[in-house]
Amino acid sequence: MTINDHQHIIHVENLVKKFGSFVANDHLSFHVKKGEIFGFLGANGAGKTTAIKILCGLWKPTAGIIKVAGLDAYRETEKIKKNIGYMSQKFSLYDDMTIAENFTFFGGIYGLRRKEIRLKMNFFLEKLEIMEYRDRVIQALPLGWKQKLAFSIAIMHEPAIVFLDEPTSGVDPVTRRQFWDMIYEAAHEGITVFLTTHYMDEAEYCERVSIMVDGRIEALDTPGELKKRFSVQSMEEVFIRLARK
Amino acid sequence: MPSSVIINQVSKSYKEVKALNNISLSIGKGELFGFIGPDGAGKTTLFRILTTLLLPDCGNVTVEGFDTVSDYKKIRQIVGYMPGQFSLYQDLSVEENLKFFASIFKTTIEANYHLIEDIYRQIEPFKDRPAGKLSGGMKQKLALSCALVHKPAVLFLDEPTTGVDAVSRKEFWDMLARLKKENITILVSTPYMDEASRCDRVALIQEGRILDRNTPQGIVAAFENPLLAVKSGNMYRLLFDVREFQGTIRAYRSGEFIHAAMADLNMHDLLRNYLEDKGHENIEVHEAKPDVEDCFMALMNNPHPVPPPFGGGSKGGGQTNDHQ
Numbered sequence: 001m002t003i004n005d006h007q008h009i010i011h012v013e014n015l016v017k018k019f020g021s022f023v024a025n026d027h028l029s030f031h032v033k034k035g036e037i038f039g040f041l042g043a044n045g046a047g048k049t050t051a052i053k054i055l056c057g058l059w060k061p062t063a064g065i066i067k068v069a070g071l072d073a074y075r076e077t078e079k080i081k082k083n084i085g086y087m088s089q090k091f092s093l094y095d096d097m098t099i100a101e102n103f104t105f106f107g108g109i110y111g112l113r114r115k116e117i118r119l120k121m122n123f124f125l126e127k128l129e130i131m132e133y134r135d136r137v138i139q140a141l142p143l144g145w146k147q148k149l150a151f152s153i154a155i156m157h158e159p160a161i162v163f164l165d166e167p168t169s170g171v172d173p174v175t176r177r178q179f180w181d182m183i184y185e186a187a188h189e190g191i192t193v194f195l196t197t198h199y200m201d202e203a204e205y206c207e208r209v210s211i212m213v214d215g216r217i218e219a220l221d222t223p224g225e226l227k228k229r230f231s232v233q234s235m236e237e238v239f240i241r242l243a244r245k
Numbered sequence: 246m247p248s249s250v251i252i253n254q255v256s257k258s259y260k261e262v263k264a265l266n267n268i269s270l271s272i273g274k275g276e277l278f279g280f281i282g283p284d285g286a287g288k289t290t291l292f293r294i295l296t297t298l299l300l301p302d303c304g305n306v307t308v309e310g311f312d313t314v315s316d317y318k319k320i321r322q323i324v325g326y327m328p329g330q331f332s333l334y335q336d337l338s339v340e341e342n343l344k345f346f347a348s349i350f351k352t353t354i355e356a357n358y359h360l361i362e363d364i365y366r367q368i369e370p371f372k373d374r375p376a377g378k379l380s381g382g383m384k385q386k387l388a389l390s391c392a393l394v395h396k397p398a399v400l401f402l403d404e405p406t407t408g409v410d411a412v413s414r415k416e417f418w419d420m421l422a423r424l425k426k427e428n429i430t431i432l433v434s435t436p437y438m439d440e441a442s443r444c445d446r447v448a449l450i451q452e453g454r455i456l457d458r459n460t461p462q463g464i465v466a467a468f469e470n471p472l473l474a475v476k477s478g479n480m481y482r483l484l485f486d487v488r489e490f491q492g493t494i495r496a497y498r499s500g501e502f503i504h505a506a507m508a509d510l511n512m513h514d515l516l517r518n519y520l521e522d523k524g525h526e527n528i529e530v531h532e533a534k535p536d537v538e539d540c541f542m543a544l545m546n547n548p549h550p551v552p553p554p555f556g557g558g559s560k561g562g563g564q565t566n567d568h569q
Contacts, residue, residue, distance in 0.1 A: 042410070043410040043412055043413065044380065044381050044382055044408075044409060044410045044413060045380050045381070045382070142285060143283070143284045143285050144283075166408065169407065169408060169436075170283055170284035170407060170436045171283055171284065171436075172282075172283035172286075172451065172541075172545065173283075173438060173538050173541055173542050173545075174497075174542055174545055175283075177497045177498055180498060181484075184481050188481065198408065198409065198410055198411060198414075199437075200411050201498075201499060201500045204500040204501045205498060223501060224501070234500065235500075236411055236439075239410075239411050239412065240411060240412050240415065243410065243411075243412040244412055
């Protein structure tokens, strides 16, 4: 694999992460292109969360070369955090604060100025057609709204990469697709999207996907190529073939 | 088929939020019945009412002939309940949890071992491990074993597969298919639409209402519009273009294709020509069979965002809500 740092927004070479004698990430090597929608799939316990935490600068790798947005995952973790956005179903927004307060709070953490925050908030609230609800407490909103808002806030500082950890879990099918419209739009604007999901139809929406099994990447390609390789019709079948080994 | 669970005009509100809106259903003995719907649809509220843990505002429910309000003690002896949130004793070992559940139902692990054997065998190597230290998949298997150890007549499984990977989900449903042979009535809720096909019958549920109830085949057969699957070299633009096509009622992503519900039959060639004119290449258009998710979207009466339930955060308040 030839690596070009200018094109590869995430560059991972032989990433190893051990917890005692347990190897959670066993020599992972992959890259993600700028503006790509990359699906990071795997069974529960395969080591996805560990890898994501390392890529987000939260955990130190045991070994390997890891560059995120050109930054080193050993020494430049604070800079990495400023250049990425993150959301998951478990952690998204503060439930007891209003929509506007969440924007102000997270905008502040990302180091945006008040004026920038206001502009960004107006932009997203208009796009989501919920401007008049800006002073509503998050708790009272339907799950689908929360997830769309959380995504907007995760990209309000225009990060190089946004990490989405099961962002659509439990969301209704219509909202799930609206969420994907937002993902495509973000990628279209040059934000790299790195995501996990258990919905196998969503694996099809990714440009490339990797599938992790027991700490290793067992396959990495476009959904079309993976289906061809295993002579199957769906990504679900690809996943089951690999994860069942 | 004699009924096992009868739900009669049940409603339940939390402050202004109508969690369940006049639900009526009858579930047969030995049936594997699925409640399919997103978070917040009311699935957990319904399960709590069925398992006597919550009182309905109006309507009534019987489980195996017992009323959930007046005969709640009888029902608790004959049902198994696996809540969405892991709720076994984290500091007891795997075996201790199972023994505990067996003993409160005045039975033993051995008495009904054949029921749980298939599931419990997989976690038995870890029987001395505290339940809190198990992986997600193992917790799920232990919780199911505990819900089964007293050989319930009715088993309630609230979102057993949420957040679970595709392989483990498949294995879980294989387990349920085997349990069904023991003539246990099984009620399962799930947000994964594709799991509907594993049930005898399903109810599609959204915002406290039943959108449809039928066999999975019946649900799909009721889909009204001709459905086309469309693909081209530029999927991002394709979605916008298909939506703008005159004959399109709804268009949305579905796996590697875009599904488009059409106003009329035979729109196939018109759509292709239209897309060619729009400059698309490698166009593929063919008729598609709707799946349960296509049907669910057709049935959702508000395809666009609806105003949220206002006036206080009761949706997320305390224990009596669907978000876990």
